[in-house]
Amino acid sequence: MKGLEFKRFSLGAALACALVIPLQAQTSYSALNEAPHFFLQEDGGIIAKWVEDGELITQDFEPAQPIDLPEFAALLGEELDIPEPRIYPALWEMPEKMLVLSDVEGEYDSLLRFLKANDVVDDEGHWSFGKGHLVGVGDMVDRGDQVTETLLLFYRLSIEAEAAGGHLHFILGNHEVMFMGGDIRYARPKYKEAAALMGIPSRALLGADTVVGRWLRSCNSIERIGDLLFVHAGISTATAGDKLDIDAINTDIRSVIGMLRNEIRDVDKKILAWGSYGPLWYRGYFGVQVATYGPRQSVEDLDRILNGAGAKRVIVGHTHVDKPTGLYEDRVLAIDVTWTRPDDVRALLFEDGAMVLVDIKGERSSMELKAR
Ligand SMILES: [Mn+2]
Numbered sequence: 261m262k263g264l265e266f267k268r269f270s271l272g273a274a275l276a277c278a279l280v281i282p283l284q285a286q287t288s289y290s291a292l293n294e295a296p297h298f299f300l301q302e303d304g305g306i307i308a309k310w311v312e313d314g315e316l317i318t319q320d321f322e323p324a325q326p327i328d329l330p331e332f333a334a335l336l337g338e339e340l341d342i343p344e345p346r347i348y349p350a351l352w353e354m355p356e357k358m359l360v361l362s363d364v365e366g367e368y369d370s371l372l373r374f375l376k377a378n379d380v381v382d383d384e385g386h387w388s389f390g391k392g393h394l395v396g397v398g399d400m401v402d403r404g405d406q407v408t409e410t411l412l413l414f415y416r417l418s419i420e421a422e423a424a425g426g427h428l429h430f431i432l433g434n435h436e437v438m439f440m441g442g443d444i445r446y447a448r449p450k451y452k453e454a455a456a457l458m459g460i461p462s463r464a465l466l467g468a469d470t471v472v473g474r475w476l477r478s479c480n481s482i483e484r485i486g487d488l489l490f491v492h493a494g495i496s497t498a499t500a501g502d503k504l505d506i507d508a509i510n511t512d513i514r515s516v517i518g519m520l521r522n523e524i525r526d527v528d529k530k531i532l533a534w535g536s537y538g539p540l541w542y543r544g545y546f547g548v549q550v551a552t553y554g555p556r557q558s559v560e561d562l563d564r565i566l567n568g569a570g571a572k573r574v575i576v577g578h579t580h581v582d583k584p585t586g587l588y589e590d591r592v593l594a595i596d597v598t599w600t601r602p603d604d605v606r607a608l609l610f611e612d613g614a615m616v617l618v619d620i621k622g623e624r625s626s627m628e629l630k631a632r
Pocket residue numbers: 399433434435492540577578579
């Protein structure tokens with residue numbers, strides 16, 4: 261937004277007068293700021309790097325030294341916990357309450373407002389959802405200019421949720437895999453610039469040796485919670501094969517994170533992580549761009565895949581909808597709404613055996629699901 265405003269302004273100014281005004285404007289608009297990245301060191305220490313007004317700032321933490329950056333306390337909490345990573349399970353019991361959202365795309369401010377309004381976090385941004393579960397169905401990165409903030413919030417909440425007996429499910433989307441592989445076509449230029457200041461390639465911002473990048477590598481691409489299946493884009497018959505093997509798909513995608521499409525030698529894994537029929541890209545529930553994503557999946561195939569996975573419905577992001585929409589008589593719930601219009605965002609709240617929509621004011625509206 262700011263970039264666009266500047267362009268409009270500077271064009272007018274350049275026509276009207278000399279260089280002075282656009283240059284001043286550029287100084288105030290283009291100063292680079294980037295939230296901290298935490299690089300794990302072999303000795304157990306951590307180096308934090310962030311950018312303030314175009315200047316790289318580095319802070320070293322000794323092994324076991326608390327990670328406290330007062331300047332970023334609102335984002336990180338007073339101390340950032342860094343537990344040993346573990347691969348998250350992919351099969352879960354249905355919790356008593358569960359909020360499901362998708363495709364935040366770096367819109368951290370709206371995400372935080374949304375979570376506060378729906379009592380997932382308190383006024384200070386700490387987990388207040390108790391034993392509830394929060395599910396993000398992918399594409400939290402790219403497009404927006406607060407990608408790092410968004411990921412750090414999810415990372416911190418994953419730890420706080422666990423401590424409260426709840427859980428945060430971060431399902432990987434194609435944009436997480438793209439960014440981690442170094443395909444940053446959809447990222448703001450600031451990320452490339454920040455990486456350059458740190459002397460690393462862009463993908464190293466979420467490398468396996470970073471706190472957030474390591475955590476993302478422990479997340480799944482497909483999970484089943486109760487009788488609901490969660491996947492970023494959808495499950496094609498090519499992905500499912502005879503019977504959907506959730507664990508194998510998670511393991512295979514995990515094994516090629518950090519690689520670009522053309523760096524992956526194993527064809528099956530390449531197709532899973534980057535292919536248009538893969539779970540992070542498929543659009544076959546929607547019947548759009550059929551030349552790339554194939555024809556609309558038949559209800560018979562959909563039922564066979566769901567039955568094979570022990571699920572009644574599948575919840576997806578990735579393909580845009582104006583509001584959460586049930587397809588195939590609510591076998592598919594599509595929830596990729598636009599977070600750049602926060603007032604239009606709706607997420608799914610499952611509570612007491614029912615589902616409602618919630619908005620950024622915390623207001624609820626009904627979305628009657630067809631029985632399955
Ligand atoms: Mn996507």
